[in-house]
Amino acid sequence: MTNNKAKMILEKDFKISEIDNRIYGSFIEHLGRAVYGGIYEPGHPQADENGFRQDVIEMVKELQVPIVRYPGGNFVSGYNWEDGVGPVENRPRRLDLAWRTTETNEMGTNEFMKWAKLVNAEVNMAVNLGTRGIDAARNLVEYCNHPGGSYYSDLRISHGYKEPHKIKTWCLGNEMDGPWQIGHKTAAEYGRIAQEAAKVMKWVDPTIELVACGSSNRNMPTFADWEATVLDYTYDHVDYISLHQYYGNRDNDIANYLALSLEMDDFIRSVISIADYIKAKKRGKKNINLSFDEWNVWYHSNEADKLIEPWSIAPPQLEDHYNFEDALLVGCMLITMLKHADRLKIACLAQLVNVIAPIMTEENGPAWKQTIFYPYMHTSVYGRGVSLNPIISSPKYDSKDFTDVPYLEATAVYNEENEQLTIFAVNRHLQDSLHLECDIRNFEDYEVIEHIVLENDDLKQTNSAKDTPVAPHSNGNAAIDGGLVTAALPKLSWNVIRLAKRK
Ligand code: AHR
Numbered sequence: 001m002t003n004n005k006a007k008m009i010l011e012k013d014f015k016i017s018e019i020d021n022r023i024y025g026s027f028i029e030h031l032g033r034a035v036y037g038g039i040y041e042p043g044h045p046q047a048d049e050n051g052f053r054q055d056v057i058e059m060v061k062e063l064q065v066p067i068v069r070y071p072g073g074n075f076v077s078g079y080n081w082e083d084g085v086g087p088v089e090n091r092p093r094r095l096d097l098a099w100r101t102t103e104t105n106e107m108g109t110n111e112f113m114k115w116a117k118l119v120n121a122e123v124n125m126a127v128n129l130g131t132r133g134i135d136a137a138r139n140l141v142e143y144c145n146h147p148g149g150s151y152y153s154d155l156r157i158s159h160g161y162k163e164p165h166k167i168k169t170w171c172l173g174n175e176m177d178g179p180w181q182i183g184h185k186t187a188a189e190y191g192r193i194a195q196e197a198a199k200v201m202k203w204v205d206p207t208i209e210l211v212a213c214g215s216s217n218r219n220m221p222t223f224a225d226w227e228a229t230v231l232d233y234t235y236d237h238v239d240y241i242s243l244h245q246y247y248g249n250r251d252n253d254i255a256n257y258l259a260l261s262l263e264m265d266d267f268i269r270s271v272i273s274i275a276d277y278i279k280a281k282k283r284g285k286k287n288i289n290l291s292f293d294e295w296n297v298w299y300h301s302n303e304a305d306k307l308i309e310p311w312s313i314a315p316p317q318l319e320d321h322y323n324f325e326d327a328l329l330v331g332c333m334l335i336t337m338l339k340h341a342d343r344l345k346i347a348c349l350a351q352l353v354n355v356i357a358p359i360m361t362e363e364n365g366p367a368w369k370q371t372i373f374y375p376y377m378h379t380s381v382y383g384r385g386v387s388l389n390p391i392i393s394s395p396k397y398d399s400k401d402f403t404d405v406p407y408l409e410a411t412a413v414y415n416e417e418n419e420q421l422t423i424f425a426v427n428r429h430l431q432d433s434l435h436l437e438c439d440i441r442n443f444e445d446y447e448v449i450e451h452i453v454l455e456n457d458d459l460k461q462t463n464s465a466k467d468t469p470v471a472p473h474s475n476g477n478a479a480i481d482g483g484l485v486t487a488a489l490p491k492l493s494w495n496v497i498r499l500a501k502r503k
Helices: 054-063 074-078 109-118 134-145 151-158 187-204 225-234 254-258 260-281 324-338 373-382
Strands: 005-009 015-018 025-027 067-070 094-096 101-103 122-127 169-172 209-212 240-247 289-297 344-349 359-361 367-369 386-388 391-393 408-415 420-427 434-439 446-454 479-481 484-489 493-501
Touching (some): 005 408, 054 367, 054 373, 067 109, 074 094, 109 134, 122 134, 187 209, 187 225, 209 225, 225 240, 225 260, 240 260, 254 260, 254 324, 260 289, 260 324, 324 344, 324 408, 324 420, 324 493, 373 420, 373 493, 408 434, 420 484, 446 479, 484 493
Parallel strands (some): 005 434, 025 067, 067 122, 169 209, 209 240, 240 289
Antiparallel strands (some): 005 391, 015 386, 359 367, 386 408, 408 420, 420 493, 479 484
């Protein structure tokens, strides 16, 4: 038994919020091998009649991804959506200036909607506010969502899609604060175009929800002023403000790396404050909620990407091979987001297949699961219901950039429907297991049904198409006695303790 002890209290009535399932969303961009060679590979032995890889579809279904952002990302800021609809043989090849590749447009809006249906996901559609504007945005809403009897809705019908796609969630451009963005704008320039685009998009379909672009990451020099200015223009017309953040263990400092979710927490809190400041300034009634529509680890592939031949078609870009420590940070980030379920309603793990992704594919070969697949799957599958507000006391440590980092990062989700309670926990301790005592009080007559653990002695261990050394097991030792759950959380581990009311 270890001296390293942490306590947690869970009460049915200590609720943060009902979780919006879109918090478990992901992202497919026309980038690298995400679309071509990822979800779509005609000629692959597992391809269906649409060219969609069924092995990939099965893995996406395992993840129970509720919503997928599409088609970008940086790509969307140069994209003409009209290039991707209608007969495939008439579609133009275009230079994608965002990623310096050639886009064939074989896949477009309708094909993607068809794929999303097959994986039971909604689509979070982004419009181009880089090279295009209000007109293209409102036309795309009409094309996708209007039932018929107008130019663009009839065009969709003529393309073989009689029923409207009924897309509910829309992004107003992508990372418009970044100088790398095609059509980069100042906050005021973007605020105005987003305001007008939002207004007319909702005139076409008042049922849609809109996400305005926040900063590309917390370190942008314009961060905070950008959000305030953009929301000042768009408050009346939008529903969410976006956040994007990627991390990497560049200094090979695991204690500091695993603490980065504290920075994510701070980022979320800051954006909530800015949104509330604008609400106060406007004497507004509604809250602007948050869409963390790009988040992940991204750094392993940075050097390899510099060698990519410009203007190639679907080259292997941003193909990070994730190791065990990345899975731990991804787990901490998921827990952090669940703790903000009252304001964070959408989040997209960027991305889903091949490009900084939990799922990888080999051309003409198998699909396989990266290390980060597991914490993402566990939270998506077992983390539906009410996000509880846990009272936690944990020993702490200091790292290079952080003080008071709790060894225990944890939260819990209560599913009232099936009377299941799930504790998600990471032990950040480098050497010791952590003895967890969790008082579950008014969850009477509960039993442990499973204690899943993801652990590995080698922090740098990756998976591959041939081998899955980083995979969870269910041999955790969680037990319950008189309303007290106890468990030893192995050093550096991701844990899922599943409890259910005794039948
Ligand atoms: O997800 C990869 C890229 O990261 C996206 O295209 C862009 O929005 C962000 O910078």
